[in-house]
Amino acid sequence: MVKTKEIFLLGVGHGTPLFIELAEACGYRVVGLYHYNDERTGEVDHGFPILGSFNNLLNSNIKGRNFALTMGNMKIKAVISNLLLNLGALIPTLIHPTAIISRFAKVSNCGVLITSYCEVHSDAEIMDGCVLWPQVIIGHDTKLSEYTFCGPKSYVGAYINVERFAFIGQCSVSISGKVCNIGESAIIGAGSVVTKSVPPKTIVKGNPARILNKN
Template sequence: MKKEIYALGIGHNTPVFIDLAEACGYKIAGLYHYNNTRTGEMDHGLKILGSFDDLYNKSNLSGMNFLLTMGDNIIRTEVSNRLRQLGGNVPTLIHPTAVISRFADISPIGVYISPFTYVQADSSVGNNTVLLSHVNISHTTHIGNSCFIAGGAIIGAYTNVEDFVFVGQGVLTISAKVPSIGEKAYIGARSLITHEVPAHAVMAGSPAKVIRYND
């Protein structure tokens, strides 16, 4: 019998993460929206059971599994922490086609690794981080908590990616040239990163340059 999991956050990413959960052997038991405006509706053939607050108002979520489909790193982390405080489980999901080195360390909390992604030896991935399809995490690289690495990105070796970093589609960071990507940095699609990225920097271009800084 398949384990049940409830999907939170209804948007364009939702069916993508539902596909991942089902590929990992879960059955979607229902959906939860951020508010009550859509309670009772159907989305992608699944019933919207209520709001996040409906879950938060339960005294105990023990034994319940949750799939967080929102792309915003901060919101995803806040929801994950709240559910886990109430006893809920936010499991890590790794697609069967992903290749994970036996020498890699993947957090058991809320990591989503999509099809055809590769995490090489001596690398690690922190809580609530998303690696979309065809991402390559090179050896001896650390991906922090609550990051989002979009499809086709390649993170070179010997890089420390700090928490809450967003990496756009097709980004390439050069091995041994990028010692760190600072907290809450945002790297635009197709950027070529050739040096350290400061915290909160918004980077774009080939080679990438700082466009501005986020708060």
């Protein structure tokens, strides 16, 4: 009899049930959750116990244990991921069974979360810690750098380089052949149609998307 793999989720919020279901769909048994502080220790969220804080976790023996990091702040996720890995923890990539991943795409095996009905096309590259909410489409030959976040139903067209910590808002479209680069920590507003490259640390929104301000 094969023993079900166990996993712990870090980050408790509105997205928690989505990632619980993702982990379960990937064959893991969710043991419990960890919150960023001690305020909710002992509570139950969506039927799962909150076991402690990040500090509690980082001061315990976690070598060889599986974790999924579900917090929305990708810079915090990057910091916590490095701390966990340095302590010997495992952060597996989770890909929902309904997602369509080209056999010619490259998806990191560290901390990528790809939820239901996403598509990743040929020669696309998804690097460590990226998060794709439901129905995201990543075009061919596009690269998502570390800790990129893609909101539900967003479309990132072909031949686009997305730098780390970029935030791609829900239902936004970045057009193939028009957009070459989306800069580090750039934010694309929900529903935007992006027709040209986006500088780093810039917020754009609208149709066509225009620079709102620097973030």
